[in-house]
Every structure is written in structure tokens, then in C-alpha cells.
Amino acid sequence: MEKVKCTISYDGTDFSGFQSQPKIRTVQGELEKALMKVHKGEHIRIQASGRTDAGVHAKSQTFHFESPYEIPEHNWKKALNTLLPCDIYVHETRKVPSSFHARFDAIEKEYRYYVWNEEGTDVFKRNYFYLFKCPLNMEAIKEACKYFEGKHDFTAFSSAKATVKGSKERILYEVTCNQNGNEIEFIIRGDGFLYNMVRIMVGFLLDVGQGKRNASEVHDLFAKKDRRLVGKTVPPQGLYLWDVKYSLK
């Protein structure tokens, strides 16, 4: 058996999320359908670095699969791109040691969240940004971003529905926010993320930008570990899984 690591991007708009579900169009479903065609009807299961929700995009998502076929690694890219629908694209296929695991070996993930901050409505942005009309205090947001960096318990900033066992401590290496015209970009890099963590954090940061919350509350919220004390989860269409890093060279 050969193990192949794939790096893909997808436009999440027309998917009901990443994970396979019967009779529903998902990213995993489409990937496994393409692999099944290559393998003449045999079901090949993929393992991704993690799931994404309905409407969430990926600029760079990673998964692996095992195949009985010996195919030059670059040909996997060609074969899959020929078979996949146009909202998924395979950027790279590489043979990896059998010990590699796309989920367990990931050492860092980067998410980005895009807000379009304008009073009107740009119909071309609606699936790719959170359209947000209220004026925002960028300095306040930038200050609040710093409070999230480092090792913290993110219970208050993760969905109460989360089923993760064990510690809810995560390390964020970077939480930054930049404005370029009407576009506001949040960059969040960390060693791991809890369910809905980025979307809840960005919701809080937008509250700070409107003067509804204060940057200095963050540490208190970490300590209280209560999701109900933080505001709403921002919508999925602004969120991008941007990169997944491995120690594998």
C-alpha cells in the first residue's frame, strides 16, 4: 500500500461541510467518489487534518489516503483534478511514509476570517466575506487580538456543543487583524482549534470594534470558561482554513 498526502482548496459555498453524510454533497463525499472511480469501485477512505462546517472555505486543506496502486505521485494530482467537481482543486499530491497521519501529525493550523465592512451590499462578496455594515474601531480590535495570543483555556470561545475530550487549552501563535479598504482580514495561527473557536473569537473582536466589549475582558473570560458570556458566532462564509503545517519535510 502507498500513502498519499494531498493538499486541496475548495469553495465551501455549495457543500454541506467537509464530512461525509449520506445523500448530501460534502467535500469528503466528492473526494471519496473520485478515489472510488480511480480504484474501480473500491471505497478508499480519506483522513483529513480536520473538518470544516457548511459554507466554510479552504485555501489549503490536507488529507491522506492509502492506495494499492503504484502511481507516480504527480499523476495522482492529474487524475483527481480530472475527476473532481470544479469547486475542489488538488494543488499537490505527495507520497508519504506509512506512519504519516493528516490529522495527528499536524503541528500548526492557520485560519483566516474575512469581513467586508461597507454600508452598502456587494453581491459578489456575500459567499466569501461576512458583510458587516457597522463602523469598526480598528485600533481597539488590534489591541484585543493581542490578548488571545499565547496558551489559554478557550472553553468560553468554543461551541457549547463541542465534544472534545481532555484539555481545552490551546496555543495561539498569531492573532492579527488588518484593514485594506473595505476588507478586514483576521489571521489566526495555533497548535489546534476547538469547535467554532475562530468564529466565536471574531464575533467577540467585532463586538470590541463596535465598543460593546472591552479588550481587557478577555482574560476574565478565559478564567470563567463560560460560552454564554461571549457573543455570537459569526457566519461561516468569511472563514477559510488557510494552511496546515506538518513537521514532515
Add this chain to the structure above:
Amino acid sequence: MEKVKCTISYDGTDFSGFQSQPKIRTVQGELEKALMKVHKGEHIRIQASGRTDAGVHAKSQTFHFESPYEIPEHNWKKALNTLLPCDIYVHETRKVPSSFHARFDAIEKEYRYYVWNEEGTDVFKRNYFYLFKCPLNMEAIKEACKYFEGKHDFTAFSSAKATVKGSKERILYEVTCNQNGNEIEFIIRGDGFLYNMVRIMVGFLLDVGQGKRNASEVHDLFAKKDRRLVGKTVPPQGLYLWDVKYSLK
């Protein structure tokens, strides 16, 4: 009766074109459905500056309608945006004299066509650009653009299916092409356009950019008036109706 002029944008991705068709989702159909709700079931017919094909976008399209209601002009914008789906947005509503006609009074139209020129595939561009992988000679394209400016018979550059009666002479005020990274933008302004004219012209210009055709052929093609001598029509998703100008102040 009051006449109202509306300026809208729409994302053409999920529409089967502008013009109403039974049981099919069109821009006109959605606009008239919204107007019918405002008018308590009465069918209000709109007149647009022109149609756009399936998949073609509008950054600024214009239409007018007549209403028995006396509503402050800005309230029309609010009412329609509340009732319209999220892929249509009304930017402006203005009361106009009863003599105004969105189609017959248009004195200039601007179209833009966007090409994404990259070897890979960017899944986020596929509905908004023509994804074109071959390298292009921008200088050759820019030179060819100049040949299109001015008054010419565009028969060779319009669909053989066109049903326009009368002259196929049109005046193009501007035909330019700019590159910004992977993005190539064509700007085409004129007093009027024949069916598929922009998409056939851009198809020819991309042939010039690949060295398949020569800029100097344009005058000969104008003279021969034969659509079959020009290459293919580029896909709709790169095309935007960008602006419609009226003499109305």
C-alpha cells in the same frame, strides 16, 4: 403613475439570465416578483437597459418601472432590498420623468471582462473570471484593442444567432486591457453592443495574446462581416455589465 429608475447589481451565477422565463430563476423574474409583493399581487413590468445571458454579472444595470403608488424615492430602495434575494442589490432608486426609458435613453454602456491567467486553478475565481492557463502576450493584446475603437460594422464579432434589425455599426469609445498580477481586465465602452459582441471580441483578443491571430486582421474582419472567420465566444462568468449612462442629469 410615477416612473422609477433603479440601479442594481447582481451576481449572475445562479440566474438563467436576465429575461423572464416561466419556471426558471431569472433576474427580471425576481425583480417583478418583489414588485408584485409591494403592489399586492399586481404585476408590474420592468424595462431594463438590456438583457444579460446566464452567468453574466452586473455591477450596474438599470431598469425602470411605473407604479400607481406615491412613495418617497429612497423608500423604493429599502422596500426592494428587503424583498429581493441576496444575489441582487438595489443601489439607487430615483423618480424620473414619464418620458424616460431605460433601454431607449441609454447613451453609453460599459462592459468589463475578467480573465484569471494562472497555470493552476483558483476555485474562488471560477464563477467570476474566465480561468485561462496559457501565457499571454499583453503587448500584442493592447495593440489589437486599439483596432476596435471607433465606428465599425461588428457583424463578424456578433453571434450569428443575433436577430437585430438594421445597422450593425456601433461606436466603441474605449477598448483597453490591463494586467494586475494574474488578473487581466478588459474595459469596453460603446454606444451599443450586438449579441455576444464583447465575448467574441475578448475571444479574438485572447487568440492574439497567444499568437494565433494578428492585430492587423481586425479591419479585414470588419469588412468581411463573417462570424465564422472569428474564433470562439469566451464564457459568460468573466463578463460584467459595468455601467449604463443616460443623458438624464
